[in-house]
Amino acid sequence: MTTLHTISKGPSSKLLESCxxxxxxxxxxxxxxxxxxxxxxxxxxSSIPKHQxxxxxEEDIIARGLQHSILNKFETINYRKFVELCxxxxxxxxxx
Amino acid sequence: MTKPKKMFTFISRQAPYGKDRARLxxxxxxxxxxxxxxxxxxxxxxxxYQLLKQQNGGSIGSKTLGSALEALDLYGIEDVxxxxxxxxxxxLNSEHLLIKTIPVTNIQLANLILKSxxxxxx
Amino acid sequence: xxxxxxxxxxxxxxxxxxxxxxxxxxAKQENIQLTPAHWEIIKLTRSFYARHQLSPATRxxxxxxxxxxxxxxxxxxYLMKLFSGTPAKIVSKVSGLPKPDNCI
Numbered sequence: 001m002t003t004l005h006t007i008s009k010g011p012s013s014k015l016l017e018s019c020x021x022x023x024x025x026x027x028x029x030x031x032x033x034x035x036x037x038x039x040x041x042x043x044x045x046s047s048i049p050k051h052q053x054x055x056x057x058e059e060d061i062i063a064r065g066l067q068h069s070i071l072n073k074f075e076t077i078n079y080r081k082f083v084e085l086c087x088x089x090x091x092x093x094x095x096x
Numbered sequence: 097m098t099k100p101k102k103m104f105t106f107i108s109r110q111a112p113y114g115k116d117r118a119r120l121x122x123x124x125x126x127x128x129x130x131x132x133x134x135x136x137x138x139x140x141x142x143x144x145y146q147l148l149k150q151q152n153g154g155s156i157g158s159k160t161l162g163s164a165l166e167a168l169d170l171y172g173i174e175d176v177x178x179x180x181x182x183x184x185x186x187x188l189n190s191e192h193l194l195i196k197t198i199p200v201t202n203i204q205l206a207n208l209i210l211k212s213x214x215x216x217x218x
Numbered sequence: 219x220x221x222x223x224x225x226x227x228x229x230x231x232x233x234x235x236x237x238x239x240x241x242x243x244x245a246k247q248e249n250i251q252l253t254p255a256h257w258e259i260i261k262l263t264r265s266f267y268a269r270h271q272l273s274p275a276t277r278x279x280x281x282x283x284x285x286x287x288x289x290x291x292x293x294x295x296y297l298m299k300l301f302s303g304t305p306a307k308i309v310s311k312v313s314g315l316p317k318p319d320n321c322i
Contacts, residue, residue: 001210018109018141022206023183093215124320129277159271167270170278170285 003027004089008096010037015095020049028053030085031074035095036060040069048073056083104128105136105212108143112161113153118146119161119189121218129171136208137168139197144186147178147193162194179205229310229317236314248258249302250313256300262286263313273318276306 005019006029016038019029029052031038038048039056048054048071056074061067070076077085086092106128108121112203115171126133139147153160178197183189188197200208208217222240223231228247230236241260244250252260259279264276266282274282278292284292295303306318 001160003209011158021179022140022209024206024210025158067138091209092154095217110241126275126319130275145306164272167266167272167278170266170281171275172277172281 001091003091003093004030004075004085006030006032006092006094006096007038008033008036008094011041016048019093021054023049024051025051028055028089030055030057030077030082032057032060032082034060036066038062039071039074040066040076055085057093101132101134102213103134103136103211104214104216105138105208107138107140107215107217108146109141112143112146112151113158114188117218118143119164120160120215122161122164124216124218125173126171127142129173135173136175136177136212137173138177138179138200138208139204140182140184144182144188145177147195147197148188149192150182151194154177166195168195177205177208219253225317227311227317230314230322233265233314233316241312244314248308248312250301250308250312258287258298259283259300259309260313263309267310267313267315273310273315275307276304279306279309280316 003024005023007015007019009015015035023029031054036056039054041062043081050080055077056070058073058076061070061076106121106123107117108123110117112118125135125137128159132156146165148162151160151162176195177200178193178200179202181202183199222235225231226245229273230240230244245256250256262282263274263279265280266272276297280292280294280297283297290296294305301308301312310316310318
């Protein structure tokens with residue numbers, strides 16, 4: 001049983017911290033909307049988990065001009081993969 | 097034949113008066129009870145501020161959210177949890193709280209989420 | 219009655235404008251003859267609203283009645299007999315309170 005967490009606000013929201021406090025080891029995290037800023041901020045790198053899979057949404061990245069600053073830990077995905085992730089995980093929890 | 101009950105867990109994470117999300121979360125949970133489902137309610141992060149004693153929304157022309165929370169049991173919502181880490185970070189303990197809540201650790205919260213059919217995270 | 223303002227569904231707009239005569243009048247519109255059994259529920263509903271700032275849905279109303287007036291009355295059939303239709307809506311209306319949000 002795994003959960004997909006979507007995070008849709010940037011680092012000043014502290015949403016990642018809240019999410020990580022209850023996310024489980026094999027859960028996946030997907031950063032969307034302003035949440036994609038997490039995937040480019042070196043400052044947030046230290047708080048980023050070791051075990052969870054990290055995804056970030058390409059469309060939101062391009063919209064914000066972040067395509068060259070995404071950290072290596074993140075896999076950039078499109079909407080199609082987003083849908084796949086939603087169906088793959090038993091549960092989706094939105095953080096917004 | 098009645099359908100088996102689904103378990104709903106509402107997580108309320110915002111402080112009560114600045115925005116309407118805390119109220120919204122409560123309204124959604126009360127609505128869920130109409131359908132005779134199992135409803136859990138969790139206060140976490142700034143949401144624990146909703147539980148403070150002696151709040152009075154009337155002072156800013158609002159309804160007092162805490163007063164409505166006192167009716168949770170009458171709506172059949174008996175499992176009301178509070179994230180103990182969130183309380184601790186805000187220098188609060190159960191004596192500051194308006195209603196009886198079950199303190200839970202992050203791990204217990206993660207397990208509760210796992211058991212739930214639906215999680216509404218506001 | 220003429221000076222009272224109601225919303226489109228017939229709920230009293232000004233909570234402070236309510237009194238027993240207003241209740242009688244609203245009940246008449248709903249074809250209900252208020253008896254002591256009705257007044258008991260109205261009183262309880264108004265005290266619930268005063269305490270929780272919330273118009274009770276049927277479930278909460280039934281639990282409240284059960285707690286305050288005992289299990290014989292604390293059943294939805296009892297409420298239905300007194301206030302037919304969707305009891306929680308009618309009770310709030312007659313009690314001069316807003317329409318309960320969480321009712322179907």
